[in-house]
Amino acid sequence: MQMDIVDLTANSSATGVDAHEQFALDVLTGLCSSPKQIPAKYFYDDNGSRLFQQIMHQEEYYLSRAELAILDAAQHELPKLVEGENIDIIELGPGDGAKSRLVISGFLRAGRSVNYYPIDISAKALDLLANNLPKDRRLSVHGIIADYTQGLRYARALSGNRQLVLFLGSNIGNFDTCQSQAFLRSVWASLAAHDRLIVGFDLKKDVATLTSAYNDSGGHTRAFNLNLLRRINKELGADFDLNGFQHFGVYNPVLGAMESYLLSVRVQEVYIAALERSFGFEEFEPLHLEYSFKFLEQDIERLCDQIGFGLERNFYDPKHYVVDSLWSVHKNKSLS
Ligand SMILES: C[S@@+](CC[C@H](N)C(=O)[O-])C[C@H]1O[C@@H](n2cnc3c(N)ncnc32)[C@H](O)[C@@H]1O
Numbered sequence: 001m002q003m004d005i006v007d008l009t010a011n012s013s014a015t016g017v018d019a020h021e022q023f024a025l026d027v028l029t030g031l032c033s034s035p036k037q038i039p040a041k042y043f044y045d046d047n048g049s050r051l052f053q054q055i056m057h058q059e060e061y062y063l064s065r066a067e068l069a070i071l072d073a074a075q076h077e078l079p080k081l082v083e084g085e086n087i088d089i090i091e092l093g094p095g096d097g098a099k100s101r102l103v104i105s106g107f108l109r110a111g112r113s114v115n116y117y118p119i120d121i122s123a124k125a126l127d128l129l130a131n132n133l134p135k136d137r138r139l140s141v142h143g144i145i146a147d148y149t150q151g152l153r154y155a156r157a158l159s160g161n162r163q164l165v166l167f168l169g170s171n172i173g174n175f176d177t178c179q180s181q182a183f184l185r186s187v188w189a190s191l192a193a194h195d196r197l198i199v200g201f202d203l204k205k206d207v208a209t210l211t212s213a214y215n216d217s218g219g220h221t222r223a224f225n226l227n228l229l230r231r232i233n234k235e236l237g238a239d240f241d242l243n244g245f246q247h248f249g250v251y252n253p254v255l256g257a258m259e260s261y262l263l264s265v266r267v268q269e270v271y272i273a274a275l276e277r278s279f280g281f282e283e284f285e286p287l288h289l290e291y292s293f294k295f296l297e298q299d300i301e302r303l304c305d306q307i308g309f310g311l312e313r314n315f316y317d318p319k320h321y322v323v324d325s326l327w328s329v330h331k332n333k334s335l336s
Helices: 019-031 046-056 062-074 098-109 123-132 148-158 177-190 207-213 220-236 297-307
Strands: 002-007 086-092 113-120 139-145 162-167 196-202 245-252 257-264 268-272 277-281 286-293 309-316 322-329
Touching: 002 123, 019 220, 046 123, 046 220, 062 098, 062 207, 062 309, 062 322, 086 098, 086 148, 098 113, 098 123, 098 162, 113 123, 113 148, 123 139, 139 148, 148 177, 177 196, 177 297, 207 245, 207 257, 220 245, 220 257, 220 286, 297 309, 297 322
Parallel strands: 002 139, 086 113, 086 162, 113 139, 162 196
Antiparallel strands: 196 322, 245 257, 257 286, 268 277, 309 322
């Protein structure tokens, strides 16, 4: 296996704003919003990626176990459904690559050569991933440290074979309906008619199962959420007191989403040196961190059709908690 890595975050946008400046701008925008919020993509500094690995191993966190079971069973099927002697697997937010390994191994076992392009905003995630991939001379790995959209544009320019794009782990759930449509349509635009996309969705289920997954008894989700404040302290020179905030994960049945908040347990002021200003928090004021939208099967079918994909096959875990949905690309279809 060969692996090279490119870091696109140094100059992260067309405006020439680097990743650090963008982080400061996003924190400023988020803390000036009502309710206050920080975009979920900032969870994943080195420590955040490590903490997320611990969450994945918690008993209550059914998502990883369920999707590993799905891909373990599906790995033999996928090479039959996605043809071509050489295949380019592009993965959006692969994390530690435990799931990627199963998909890649299936193609290698079927005698195919694989170019794998993992795109992750976290350099640490790509480090962890390198240890999880199969050691095989028919596998070459081109790691891309970047935001999804920027990384996808970069990978598309390099890729010359049939593409299978993976968007697993219910990462799609962090987007609301409009953002999901816009994002998936941009993925659609980057693909050709014979390419495929697999999206991992978390299905709606019993509220107790959902809430305990996001409030694990080991406190790992709490630590993961508080780490975002620690990251702002470290990278933007802030003075958040981590004991001044309480983790709160709750299911919103109107939105159909788990929501993660940190609640300010007292009236307090936080100074952020990089922004040269303070932000006041009222007692029990929420800081919104993350949505994790949950889906019904008909939501997935509608989304797939609206964007211009065709639903080829749904792969389920034995409890029907999670679905990995394999989509083909219908070109000449406008967004409906
Ligand atoms: C919830 S984890 C899921 C990891 C993996 N897909 C899985 O199913 O186990 C999300 C991963 O996506 C990455 N990520 C989150 N937002 C991102 C973004 N906007 N662009 C690129 N990577 C992102 C994180 O660094 C993390 O590795």
